[in-house]
Amino acid sequence: MSQSVLQIRNALFKSSLQRAAPAVFPVPIKKFDIKPGEKWVIWGAERSKFMDAIGNKYLSVPSLSLQYGMKKNAIARIEFVKFTGVMPTAHISARYEYFKDDFDQTCGKFIQDNSIGSMSVNYEVTHTSRKIDPQLYSFLLSELHLKELENRWAMGLSNGQMRRARLARSLLKEPDLALIDDPFLGLDPTATKIISDFLGRYSRSPIVIGLRYHDKIPPWCTHVCCVNDEGIVFQGNVDSVRDLIKSTRERFELVNARTNLETKYKIEDLLSYHPLAQVPHHEVVKLPDGIQFHGISVSYKGEPILKELNWKVAQKTKWHIRGNNGTGKSTLLSLVTADHPQSWNSRIVENGSPRKTGSTDYFTINRRIGMSSPELHAIFNKSQSAKLSVKESLATGFNENSSNDFLACYGHLSPHQRQILDVYADYFGLKDVAEEKYGNLSVSNQKLVLFVRSLLKMPQVLILDEAFSAMEEDSVKLCHQFLDYWPGIVLVVSHVPAETPRCDHYLRLISPGHYEIGNVTFG
Numbered sequence: 001m002s003q004s005v006l007q008i009r010n011a012l013f014k015s016s017l018q019r020a021a022p023a024v025f026p027v028p029i030k031k032f033d034i035k036p037g038e039k040w041v042i043w044g045a046e047r048s049k050f051m052d053a054i055g056n057k058y059l060s061v062p063s064l065s066l067q068y069g070m071k072k073n074a075i076a077r078i079e080f081v082k083f084t085g086v087m088p089t090a091h092i093s094a095r096y097e098y099f100k101d102d103f104d105q106t107c108g109k110f111i112q113d114n115s116i117g118s119m120s121v122n123y124e125v126t127h128t129s130r131k132i133d134p135q136l137y138s139f140l141l142s143e144l145h146l147k148e149l150e151n152r153w154a155m156g157l158s159n160g161q162m163r164r165a166r167l168a169r170s171l172l173k174e175p176d177l178a179l180i181d182d183p184f185l186g187l188d189p190t191a192t193k194i195i196s197d198f199l200g201r202y203s204r205s206p207i208v209i210g211l212r213y214h215d216k217i218p219p220w221c222t223h224v225c226c227v228n229d230e231g232i233v234f235q236g237n238v239d240s241v242r243d244l245i246k247s248t249r250e251r252f253e254l255v256n257a258r259t260n261l262e263t264k265y266k267i268e269d270l271l272s273y274h275p276l277a278q279v280p281h282h283e284v285v286k287l288p289d290g291i292q293f294h295g296i297s298v299s300y301k302g303e304p305i306l307k308e309l310n311w312k313v314a315q316k317t318k319w320h321i322r323g324n325n326g327t328g329k330s331t332l333l334s335l336v337t338a339d340h341p342q343s344w345n346s347r348i349v350e351n352g353s354p355r356k357t358g359s360t361d362y363f364t365i366n367r368r369i370g371m372s373s374p375e376l377h378a379i380f381n382k383s384q385s386a387k388l389s390v391k392e393s394l395a396t397g398f399n400e401n402s403s404n405d406f407l408a409c410y411g412h413l414s415p416h417q418r419q420i421l422d423v424y425a426d427y428f429g430l431k432d433v434a435e436e437k438y439g440n441l442s443v444s445n446q447k448l449v450l451f452v453r454s455l456l457k458m459p460q461v462l463i464l465d466e467a468f469s470a471m472e473e474d475s476v477k478l479c480h481q482f483l484d485y486w487p488g489i490v491l492v493v494s495h496v497p498a499e500t501p502r503c504d505h506y507l508r509l510i511s512p513g514h515y516e517i518g519n520v521t522f523g
């Protein structure tokens with residue numbers, strides 16, 4: 001055992017001690033070993049479940065069938081890094097509330113993570129006795145490009161920056177095993193390369209990563225283990241399983257090419273509820289632009305993020321908002337949704353009317369906006385809403401005030417709204433799980449529910465910020481196909497081409513004052 005990081009021999013994994021508790025995989029996992037120096041990728045439909053199993057989240061039967069290679073009687077220190085949500089905030093706008101600066105913690109403190117007590121206090125609280133290796137700390141900051149963010153307020157970090165900070169926080173604990181699921185989710189190509197190269201070089205803790213079928217296996221990976229709901233399908237040295245990876249991927253793509261879900265509705269039926277669906281093109285072009293930005297600038301503490309941005313979004317157009325992590329995409333969207341303090345600015349013009357304090361309010365603005373984003377997913381999952389049924393979760397999409405209003409409201413829906421909900425649930429294959437608890441769904445289906453939820457109030461502006469990341473390919477295809485016909489404005493943020501619906505135009509944020517606007521072409 002001393003030669004192993006981890007060893008499994010005939011382990012049946014159970015989620016509870018109860019005799020009748022079902023096994024996580026139907027049959028015992030016969031043999032699985034991780035040796036020092038190996039770099040494993042856990043791949044396939046049930047990779048997250050398997051990572052939970054090797055991370056000791058379940059009971060292994062018999063008890064010694066799962067062992068870790070540390071000193072006798074020592075408890076394995078395992079770190080999980082999952083990127084299915086972002087840092088929990090009370091509300092997305094909290095990120096932009098400047099007074100929070102005084103209370104929250106800096107990125108550096110977040111990474112050191114050794115205070116006990118509230119996450120939201122900065123004054124000196126009780127500390128754990130955990131010793132932090134200052135050399136490792138500076139090494140991680142420099143390798144993960146976090147140095148310049150060290151004194152930034154953690155809640156203000158962009159998604160990509162936060163992901164790097166969370167990785168540093170876990171590795172700084174010097175775990176016996178670090179399990180990182182979907183490490184590249186939501187990262188731009190530059191950040192993906194930074195993280196991938198770093199993970200390939202890092203040797204202080206054994207690292208195992210989880211990837212989806214369509215993800216490229218990184219060049220530094222030494223071993224792959226493919227897992228489905230039956231257990232391990234194949235495993236071994238990456239060169240010995242290359243053909244199996246190829247054939248499994250091809251089979252997966254073939255199976256998921258199926259888009260003929262059994263539904264009695266057609267896309268036209270779904271679109272007929274949207275006010276712009278029946279308006280002929282020659283009438284639409286006469287309507288004022290949905291959104292106009294006239295020379296918009298935003299800076300944080302004097303540091304510019306957006307500078308003199310001019311942008312016009314005509315009705316019924318679809319935009320891909322591009323730009324590396326940290327270039328201001330979320331900031332731009334928060335101006336549209338009025339979550340940003342600088343949203344009350346007459347240089348922002350909506351449907352021909354300049355936005356000014358007094359002329360409109362947050363709720364009126366958000367009445368015409370539907371949204372799905374990683375923040376919204378995280379808040380939904382953290383709140384009581386995760387206990388709602390799928391049907392009730394979808395119904396919260398009719399709450400007009402804001403996309404973040406998750407109050408249960410199914411009982412108050414009009415017959416017309418219930419009909420819309422039923423038609424959409426049927427079309428997107430959610431009818432059979434309508435009574436299921438949202439919290440019991442896979443991450444992929446949760447994202448699907450949040451996507452459908454964002455459509456229900458027939459918004460004029462639909463914001464899809466990483467809405468399809470962590471969604472399985474078949475659902476992504478179904479949603480993208482539908483969006484081709486959606487008659488409202490769509491603003492998409494996505495770093496991965498397979499997760500990007502077809503758009504007409506793009507806005508690429510490069511650096512403050514530098515941006516590019518163009519038409520999306522298809523090759």
Ligand SMILES: Nc1ncnc2c1ncn2[C@@H]1O[C@H](COP(=O)(O)OP(=O)(O)OP(=O)(O)O)[C@@H](O)[C@H]1O
Nearest residue numbers: 095156157158159160300325326327328329330331
């Ligand atoms: N409240 C804040 N205080 C200070 N800096 C902030 C705040 N909010 C955002 N920032 C900084 O502004 C920059 C732009 O952040 P934003 O989240 O808009 O980027 P992004 O393009 O959406 O990134 P990602 O692709 O990683 O989501 C980042 O450097 C971020 O750290």
